[in-house]
Each structure stands twice: as C-alpha cells, then as structure tokens.
Amino acid sequence: MPASPQPSGRSFPGSGLAKGLAVTLRTMTKKTVTAQYPAVQPDLPPRTRGVIGLFEENCTVCMLCARECPDWCIYIDSHKETVPPAAPGGRERSRNVLDRFAIDFSLCMYCGICIEVCPFDALFWSPEFEYAETDIRDLTHERDKLREWMWTVPAPPALVPAAEEPKEYAAARKSADRTAAQQAAEAAAAAEAAQPEPTEPQSTQPQSTQPQSTQPQSTQPQSTQPESDRPEDGDAR
Secondary structure, three states, X not given: OOOOOOOOOOOOOOHHHHHHHHHHHHHHHOOOOOOOOOOOXXXXXOOOOOEEEEOHHHOOOXXXXXXXXXXXXXXXXXXXXEEOOOOOOXXXXXXXXXXXEEEXXXXXXXXXXXXXXXXXXXXXXXXXXXXXXXXXXHXXXXXXXXXXXXXXXXXXXXXXXXXXXXXXXXXXXXXXXXXXXXXXXXXXXXXXXXXXXXXXXXXXXXXXXXXXXXXXXXXXXXXXXXXXXXXXXXXXX
C-alpha cells in the first residue's frame, strides 16, 4: 500500500496575513446591521438559557437538584407533615412540604444540570435575561420570584402527528378524569341530600253530617191535687 504524501510544513511567507486580510475584506463588503436594543427586543432561539423558572406544584423536595449543582447555588428548606389516610382503616403517610426554594444567580453558571436531573419537571429554562440588579444580594431569587418566571417559559414544541402519546400526558389525563368523576359524584350526592323529601297528599274526605233526629219529648201533665182534698193521716187509718 503506497504511503500517503505527508503535507509539507513549509508555507508561503505572509499567507496567514493574506488570509486575515481576506476575511476583513469580505466582512467590509457586507451591510452593517445594528441591533436597536433595548428599543427592539432580540429574536432569541426557543432554547435560550436566560433564567430558571420553578413550577412549585411538581417539586417533591427530593433535593436532587441541590446536590447535583456544581456551584451549590440552590437553597431548599422543607418540613414533613402527616397526611391522614385516604380510606378508613388505612395508615397515615408523611410527605415533604416546600418552605423555601431559592437560586443565587450571581453564582449560577447556567449549566442546566438542575433542570436535566429533576425527575418531576419542576424546573424550566426561560429566555428572559433582563434581570440585572445593582445589588448582588437581589440576584438570589426566592420561590415567588422563580414562579413568576414560569409565565415566560415558551411552550414545548409540537409533537409529531404519528408519535405515541407521552406517558406523562396519559397519567395526567387519567388523574384529571378520576378527580372530575369524584367531584361530580360528590356534587350529585349533595344535590340529592339538599332536595326535600316528597310528602304524600292526605286524602281529605268530607265528613258525613247526618241530621240528628230531634224528637219532641212527651210532656205528660202531672196531677196536682189541692192540699184540702188530700186525705189526712187520721182519716186514712
């Protein structure tokens, strides 16, 4: 097999300068475009890494994002509370409740590791980048501020028409349908309990009023004898 020719290390004197001048000449012939920022906002790509938004409802306080952050700029505080059993006879469960979620953007290197390792999709990239502060302490965004950035998160790209529906969508739809059915059953039971019980109509028959027979009492005349005609005791003997 013939050996491939080795490139010679010799170059024409001034070739590097000529290449640089050629790039300069090509750039000088192009039309200059000046971005009118901040009057005109730049058209940023949809996956721009501007600021991180927090979707608090999905956070389970697993602390995975804080442990994986190479700059240790994520601060999380939480506490545990007991949840009563869902059904009679069940046992109580404990869950973590988020108290504080803060990101110090003065330390953040925008690597996106926290977003990638979050198992419950609680962190998202937002293309917003206008959050400069005059005080470095104001660059620590608490969870209320991080939640406000969620309104600037762009919508996810549309799915391919022939693609299979993600499992997360099916699980969310199933949970929503179950909740809606439970609420409908509770509303129907409350409406049924609020309705008054039907009362049977009482039969009102007219009472028969028979005329009472009023017979005239027979009045016999009493014999009244005068005292002079009555026999005395001596005569009777």
